[in-house]
Amino acid sequence: MEHVLGSIGQQVLRALAAVGRVTMYAFLVFAHVLRPPFYLREFKNALFQVGWLSLPVVGLTAIFTGGALVLQIYAGGARFNAEAVVPQIVAIGMVRELGPVLVGLMIAARVTSSIAAEIATMKVTEQIDALITLSTHPFKYLFVPRVLAGLITVPLLVGVGDIIGIFGGHLVATQSLGFNSVTYLQSSYNILETRDVVSSLVKGCVFGGIATLMGCYYGQNSGRGAQGVGRATKGSVEAAAVLILGANFVLTSLFFSV
Amino acid sequence: MIELEQVYKAFGNNRVLRGMTLRVPKGTSTVIIGGSGTGKSVVLKCIIGLLAVDHGRITVDGSDVTVGDRDAFLARFGMLFQGGALFDSMPVWQNVAFRLLLGSQKLSQADAREVAIEKLRRVGLTPDVAHKFPAELSGGMQKRVGLARTIAADPEIIFFDEPTTGLDPIMAGVINDLIREIVVEIGATAMTITHDMSSVRAIADTVAMLHNGVVQWTGPVQDLNNSGDPCVEQFISGSVDGPIEAIR
Incomplete structure (x- = not known):
């Protein structure tokens, strides 16, 4: 014992x-972040890598999730003759929870792993040591641009994901379930409050910070060799995913607990 | 003058440096030899501040390396890493001109590219290499690019960590000659880590043998064959029998 x-x-x-x-x-x-020098080119590159290049995967995730959500809620709602509330539930579900969480997890899978693997490889091949000997602080050159890019672009991706998810639901609802297009969109729009959208974007910002930070942290602390890089990558994604889900619970509690 | 006084460094229970003392006079080329895992690279990393020493003092021209403006201190150094450590996300010319673009000099792209191409020429590479990426180059070419990056900002002190590792003997000879020429040309103080005895004879003014975490023997390269030190003799001859324990 x-x-x-x-x-x-x-x-x-x-x-x-x-x-x-x-x-x-x-x-x-x-x-x-607050102290110069600032590496604008690295920051722009990070914005492109984290934000722009994540758009396809975020869009596809959101559209399929929105579509599946409509089918599930419609099937469930039919048991209580509540099919009419499908647009509202899909909109709230996407914006409050599924949008931010799924985008966060996709970013953890795509961006965190990529950052961790890149930085771990740089560490193993002494590129980070080389940066230091070239009078360049790795925190400023490597980590700050990536984390800032995560904080800025992931909320935008969440916003885009929310919209695409709702439209994915709309597509399925109008094409397969006979919903009226205008009524569906109107119902979705009317149900959403400012708090829903703000919570979604705040979650995106926090998840973006977590995802990029975990990539940098695990990359910088990776072990030697290919195995070290592999472990760092795996660890970063696990940590980011768990922290994102944990942070989601905390943020939901803060925004919506009665 | 680079001076190490009673420097200790351990990684957990592994005591790598155990009171190492060494003096490298200004404008000379010192080569540190020693078996694998004896902490030769650790010495360079401690001097340049990549690793913190546990005990002891390291000074460059009388100033403690841990005190003062770090950027100004690092600006005096150039370091060629064992594997080149080229940034694989950027083309060769940006690797070479990295410090010129982002350091205190902040040259324009055009000027920095011009300097980079000139340095590439100095190490025997043609300008068409400038726009390639490190992954497109052979090991020897990567070493040359690394060397070009090391000398790009005309450093006062240059460290070479295993400069000929992984190269064929002919390419190793070329790199050794380049190192010797460049060090003399810019009047730099050089410290080199190597196992390669042909490198030692080509590059060194002074040789220091590191064994059991201390400098076992030091002297001019001409005295290497008559050092009278059993460790040095075993190391030069490559014999398995002797004071240096060979792990079989």
Whole structure:
């Protein structure tokens, strides 16, 4: 029994230490945001990589999710003769929860893994050491542009994902389930409150920060060799996904708890 | 003058440097030799500040390396890494001109490209290489690009970490000659880490043998064959038997 408790205690301490390290790391990154030099070209490149190139995967995820949601809610609602509320539930579901969470998870899969693998490879091949010897701080050159790009572009991606998701639902509802197009869109629009949209964008911002930060953190702390890069990539995606889901719960509680 | 006084560095239980002391006079070329895992690269990384020492003092021209303006300190250095450490996301000319573009000089793209092409020529590469990416180059060409990047800002102090590793003997000879010529040409203080004895003889003014975390022997390269030190003799001869433990 003592052994089991000791082992649990060790795990808890290890987890707390990891939280402390990540928090310190986040503070360091944000401290560097405020101090020059700023690498505009790197920032633009990060905006393109994180934001623009994620659009296709975000769009496809949102459109299929919106379509599936309509089918599910319609089937469920039919049991209570509540088919008419499909547009409202889809709109609220997409904007409040599914949009931000799915976009966040897709970003974790696409961007976090890519950042972690790139930075870990740079570490393993001494490119980060080379940066330092060339008088360039890796926090400013590598990490700040990526994290800032995540904070700025992911809320925009969430906004786009929300809209595409609602239109995906609209497409299925009008083409397969006989809903009137104008009524559907009007109902979707009317049900949404400012708070819904703000919560969605705030979630996007937080998830973008988490996703990019985890990529940078795990990349920079990767072990040696191909195995080290692989572990860093896997760890970054796992951590980002879990933190995104945890943060989603906290943010939902803050925005919508009665 | 680079001076290391009683420098200690450990990684967990692995005590790599155990009171290392070494003096590298200005304008000379010192080569550090020693078995694998003896901490030769660690020495360079401690001097340049990539690693913090546990104990001891490192000074460059009398100034402690941990004190003062870090950017100004680093601007005096150039370092050629073992694997080249070229940035694979940018073309060769941007690699070479990296410090000129982003450092305190902030040259325009056109000027920086011109300097980069000139440095590439200096290391024997033609201008058409400038727009290629590092992955498109052979190992020898990558080393040359790394060398061009190292000397791009005319550093006072240059570190070479295993400059000929992975190269065939002829290409290694070419790189050794280039290093020697360039170091003399710009009057830099050079420190090189290598296992390659032909490199040692081509590059060094002074040789330091690192063993068990301390400098076991140091002297002019001409004395290498008559060092009288069993470690040095074993290292030069490549013998398995001797004070340096060979892991079989």
